[in-house]
Amino acid sequence: MAYYLVPVKFRNYFLIAVSAFFYIYAGPVYFLLLAGLILSNYLIGLKLDLSVEEKARKGYLVLGISINLGTLIFFKYWNFLGANLVKLLSVFHLGFNFPYSDILLPLGLSYYIFQFIGYLVDIYWKHEKAERDFPRFSLFILFFPKILVGPIERAGNLLPQLAKNIYFENDNIVEGGKRIAWGLFKKLVVADRIAMYQTAVMSTLDQQSGITILFATLLYSFQVYADFSGYTDIAIGVARLFGYNLIENFKRPFLAKNMGDFWRRWHISLSSWVNDYVFTPIAFKKRSWGILGVFYSLTLSFLIIGFWHGSTWNYLLFGLLQAVALMYEYATRKFRKKLARSVPTVIYNNLSILIMFLYVSFCLIIFRTDSFSSAGSIIKAIYTHPGGLFYDTPSTLFFILIGCMIMMLYDIQKESKIFRFNLFSNKNWIVQQVSYALLLIYIMLAGVFDGGQFIYLAF
Amino acid sequence: MDTTIKSKKKPTFLVKLIIFIFLLIVLDFGIGNLLKYLYFKQDSGSLYRTTYALDSTRADILIFGSSTANHHYIPDLFEKAFHLPCYNTGRDGNTLLYSYAILKGVFKRYSPKIIILDINEQEFITNQDSYDRVTSLLPYYENHPEVRDIVKLKSPFENIKLLSKIYPYNSLIFTICVGNADFNKERITIKDQNGYVPLQNTWKGPVTTDTVFKKYPLDSTKINIFESFVKECIQRNIYLYICLSPKFKVEKYVDSSIEIVKHISKEFNVPFFNYSTDTFFLHHGDLFHDVNHLNGNGANIYSELVIRKILQKQ
Numbered sequence: 001m002a003y004y005l006v007p008v009k010f011r012n013y014f015l016i017a018v019s020a021f022f023y024i025y026a027g028p029v030y031f032l033l034l035a036g037l038i039l040s041n042y043l044i045g046l047k048l049d050l051s052v053e054e055k056a057r058k059g060y061l062v063l064g065i066s067i068n069l070g071t072l073i074f075f076k077y078w079n080f081l082g083a084n085l086v087k088l089l090s091v092f093h094l095g096f097n098f099p100y101s102d103i104l105l106p107l108g109l110s111y112y113i114f115q116f117i118g119y120l121v122d123i124y125w126k127h128e129k130a131e132r133d134f135p136r137f138s139l140f141i142l143f144f145p146k147i148l149v150g151p152i153e154r155a156g157n158l159l160p161q162l163a164k165n166i167y168f169e170n171d172n173i174v175e176g177g178k179r180i181a182w183g184l185f186k187k188l189v190v191a192d193r194i195a196m197y198q199t200a201v202m203s204t205l206d207q208q209s210g211i212t213i214l215f216a217t218l219l220y221s222f223q224v225y226a227d228f229s230g231y232t233d234i235a236i237g238v239a240r241l242f243g244y245n246l247i248e249n250f251k252r253p254f255l256a257k258n259m260g261d262f263w264r265r266w267h268i269s270l271s272s273w274v275n276d277y278v279f280t281p282i283a284f285k286k287r288s289w290g291i292l293g294v295f296y297s298l299t300l301s302f303l304i305i306g307f308w309h310g311s312t313w314n315y316l317l318f319g320l321l322q323a324v325a326l327m328y329e330y331a332t333r334k335f336r337k338k339l340a341r342s343v344p345t346v347i348y349n350n351l352s353i354l355i356m357f358l359y360v361s362f363c364l365i366i367f368r369t370d371s372f373s374s375a376g377s378i379i380k381a382i383y384t385h386p387g388g389l390f391y392d393t394p395s396t397l398f399f400i401l402i403g404c405m406i407m408m409l410y411d412i413q414k415e416s417k418i419f420r421f422n423l424f425s426n427k428n429w430i431v432q433q434v435s436y437a438l439l440l441i442y443i444m445l446a447g448v449f450d451g452g453q454f455i456y457l458a459f
Numbered sequence: 460m461d462t463t464i465k466s467k468k469k470p471t472f473l474v475k476l477i478i479f480i481f482l483l484i485v486l487d488f489g490i491g492n493l494l495k496y497l498y499f500k501q502d503s504g505s506l507y508r509t510t511y512a513l514d515s516t517r518a519d520i521l522i523f524g525s526s527t528a529n530h531h532y533i534p535d536l537f538e539k540a541f542h543l544p545c546y547n548t549g550r551d552g553n554t555l556l557y558s559y560a561i562l563k564g565v566f567k568r569y570s571p572k573i574i575i576l577d578i579n580e581q582e583f584i585t586n587q588d589s590y591d592r593v594t595s596l597l598p599y600y601e602n603h604p605e606v607r608d609i610v611k612l613k614s615p616f617e618n619i620k621l622l623s624k625i626y627p628y629n630s631l632i633f634t635i636c637v638g639n640a641d642f643n644k645e646r647i648t649i650k651d652q653n654g655y656v657p658l659q660n661t662w663k664g665p666v667t668t669d670t671v672f673k674k675y676p677l678d679s680t681k682i683n684i685f686e687s688f689v690k691e692c693i694q695r696n697i698y699l700y701i702c703l704s705p706k707f708k709v710e711k712y713v714d715s716s717i718e719i720v721k722h723i724s725k726e727f728n729v730p731f732f733n734y735s736t737d738t739f740f741l742h743h744g745d746l747f748h749d750v751n752h753l754n755g756n757g758a759n760i761y762s763e764l765v766i767r768k769i770l771q772k773q
Contacts, residue, residue, distance in 0.1 A: 170472040207749075395633030429475060437482045441490060444625040445632055450591040450614070 003242055004168045011166055012139050015242065019144035023107065030106040033071070034141070040067055041116045042137050048123045049130035057124060064120040072113045075105055080311035108147040110308055114273055115141060119155045121277050128155045136162045145238040149231040151249040151269035158244070166243035176240030178424070181439055182410075183233030188447030190403040191227035194219045196448065197400060201390065205377065209387030213378060220368060221361045222404050225253060228267070252411040254360075257352035259325040262360065270308065274301045294330060299323045309367070314375065318367045325359060399446050406442075491624020494635060498598050498628060501638035505550065506598075506631065508654050512548040513564035513599060513606075520545035521565065522654070523558040524577030527704040530752050532575060533762040534653035540766045543572060547654030554589040555582055556609050559684050560596050562691070563605040570695045575765065576688065577702050580735070583685070583716040585676040590614075597627035612680065657755035658748035666741055667750065668709045675715060682719060689727050700769055701731045705740035705761060707747045730772050732765065 006014045023031040044064040051057045073081070082098035089096065119140075122128040131137040140158055201208050201216040208216075229250040239246045249269050256262035263271045279301040286293030299320070306319020329336070340348050369375040391397045413419055423435040470478070501507040512521075520543050522532045528549025537545040548561050558576065565571065590613045596606045600621055611617055620626050628635065692699040701724050703717065717733070724731040740746060746757030753761055 173472075393634065394637070395630070398633050399630065429470075433475065433479050433482060437479060437486055440483060441486050441625065444487065444623060444629065445490070446630060449620075449629065450587075450594070 008165045008167065011242075012135060012162060015144075016135060016139050016142060019139070019142035019147070022144045022147065023142070026107045027104075033106055034112065037068070037071065037112070037116065038138050038141050040064075041120065041141075042131070042134055045120060045123055045130040045137075046132070048120060061120055061124045065117055068113045068116045068120075072109060074101075075103060075109055077307075077311045111147070111150045111152050112141050114152045114270070114308075115154075118152070118273055118277060122155050128159075131155070131159055133163075143239070143244070145235040145242075146246055149228060149235060150267075151232060151235070151247050152273050153247060153269070154273075157247050161244050169243065172240050172243050176237045178436060179233050179237030179240060181237075181436055181443075183230045183235075183237055184443055184447070185403075185439060186226040186230030186233060186407060188230075188443055188449065189399075190407050191223050191230055192448035193399050193403055193446070194223035194226070197391075197396060198223060200392070202378075205381055208381070208385060208390060210382045210385040211388065212390040213385065214382045215389060217365055217378065217382070218361050219400065219404075220364055221254070221357065222407070224364060224367075225250070226403075226407060252415050254357055254408065255353055255411060255415050256356050257349055258329050258356060259322060259359070260329055262356055263322070263326075270305060274305055278304055291331070295323075295327050298326050298330075302326070312370055314366050314369055314372065317372070318363055321363045321366065403446065487623050487625050491626075491628065494625065494628040494632065495598070497635045497639055498631070501635065503651075504634070504638040505656075506634060506638055508548070508651060509550060509561070509595060509599075512546065512561050512654070513603060516546040516548075516565070517544070517569055518546035518653070519543035519572040520575070521571045521573075522547040522549055522575045522577065523562065524549045525553050525557075525579060526551040526752060527579060528558075528575075528577035529654070529656055530658050530748070531577065531704050531758050531761050532765065533655050533657075533758055535655075536759070536762045537766060538653075540770065541573065545653060547651075549577065549654070550595065553592050553595060554579075555681060555685055555688070556589060556593050556612065557595060559688050560593070560606040560609040562688060563609075564599075564603055566691065566695070567605055571697060573698045573700070573769070574692055575700045575702060575769075577704055578685075578716075578720055580703075580710075580714040581675065581716055583677050583681045583719060585678040589681070594629070597621070597629075598631075600627060655758075657758060658752055660748040660754055662707060662744045662747035662749055662754075664707075664744070664750070666707060666709060666744070668711055670711045674712070677715060677719070682723075685720070686723055689723060689729055693727060693729070698769075698773070699729050700765075700772070701729060702765060703731075703733045703735045705734045705737050705746075705753065705757070707741065707744055707750045709741065710735065730768075732768050734761065734764070 003011060003014055020031065023034060041064060044060050044067075048057055048060040048064070051060060078101050082100055086096070086098050119128070123130050131140065136159065139162055140153065140155065143153075143158070146153060198216055198220060201212055205213065232249040236246045236248070247269055249267060251265040251268065253262055253266040256265050279297050282300060283294055283297035286296055289296065302319040302323035303316055304319070305322065306315045306317070309315045309318070343351075365378050366375050369378065410424070413422065423431065424439075426432050426435070498506065499510060501510070518534075520534070520537050520541060522528050522534070522537075522545070526549065529547060529551060530549075532547055532549070534545035534547050537543075548558070550557060555578065562574075593610055593613050596610050599606050600610050614620075689699060689701075701720060703720075717735075721731055721733075723729075734740065740753075740757070740761075743757075746753055746760060748754040748757070
């Protein structure tokens, strides 16, 4: 409400102040780092835009990318690189004291670094003009709803919106509110509920049966999806309350029929960023290599996606597994087209969705663990540990399954309109209101608000 | 003939918003009160045992604590030995905060003669989880002023959250339904013997050494609550016995909380029985359900040991 009480021309300043407060609250030093990056990228963007000579333009681009990547490497990958360098040198009996850093990762660093780089590359490619208005450019980066989990915004989407005057519109409040409600449902009812089960199972892996670990592994996929897309829904919803449309980050990923399809639906802002700024340029450059050029670009792109998530080898392997699946799909595309024609569509599609889900769940075992050995022990335990399914009390299972079911039914309905009667987007406003009121009530009934809900471990 | 069609006037945004908020309040009030009715209508199960401990029990011997209290002390054996009624108020996953709130509720009605408080290692550790666990007391917040101070320790926003009638019953809907179902009374796992619930498993693993370093940040609020628990029992001339249950593991380090318990019990001259290092139990994995909990047979032996020790002290 305070936002709409501020005079229109000062609303962006108000948002800058709120966003800055958010960062300062998280750590004043990190805000200084971000402020420095905003200023340097703003100036480099201007120089890049105003320069005519290709050499100078390239120089500014390289400078900008170096500053951004250097910051990212220093804060996120320094210790990883150091530890591996030490390990490598120890093979040759060369030991030295690497200056490890104990600095915490600044809030949202990976997101805004990619946003900066995208902005500079867009200017270099002349897809976008540099933003002249410094406060507007600052808000493009700082805008607080997207700071924790993105989406990684593009200059072409957000900057033009920030240039407009925003007036109070009922629609923004209603649609933003709806989106927040769904985000809360996914986060509190689905993700946090499954997280309790995950913690209980994974902290006692040795004592759990294979079927329990398999169940937990499959649930983890729903947890990651509900958690990440739930947060994103809240971010998009909050932005909408202020009158801004952030780009979509998820489009029903568990209904994807192949890996390519999956990455067009999962963390879209990251996958499209890598597609636009890494895959396409490299694939174009290596087009003379034929299929090897595609494979090369895919591998590099997905290693970046994997590594973006964190500084361990597991994330690299996770990325590599995605690339392998995509290469397989690319190599077998003709055969699969033939196969699809010979099998009834319903069976082929549903089987594809199931295989995709299982493959993603398998990859997430690698994603979730911090070492190859712990990933291996999870996979081994699935096959070797006897016993039944652990679920504490029946209500644990009920809450998890009902939450997942509602989330998936909502996605299926959006994808294929299987039900004629639509509750949440019904044309009748009363039906809509009752549906959303019941959704909020269900969140109150089944949401996990703190550590008050727990799974009692006694085997 | 008038052919104009009167268009239905759509309600404004503000009217819709008011209707939506009204709808939410009505649903929250209705469902919350229904859950409240069903919650207090239960006459078996874990939730009922809390209600019984707070509202009904008049047992002269009361056992307090978490899961180790609930699964280790058999009231029937205490009743036989002391010729006094006994009730086990222990509840899985709860801590001293819960025990103290129940004690306050009991003291509002009467004073028992003997109290056994089973404590755990890391009882006074600083963590939010143990405060969050007092969620189990939320249904009693409205009608039991004596538990409010403990519930308020959970978070400064608890008062606001409790404006919702549903919130106290969050995550309980299935448990409440099961608690009201007839078949529930037949279920062995829920069936209790004066609050005590036996565990069935037999632990097959070897004795392990717990190498977790036991020096951790201590929570002064919890220590104060423990001290109040002891003081209030002494003021009412209740025989208080503090126990630490057997575990199927060897502790490498001395636990800071246990050191404080020893100190306070010595200061107030309250007997403290430490069975966590008892070699008899360390040689009998068959008496355990898991490394932290005794099974039914183990509880039998342990209860007899505690009874003998109390009789010696008296």
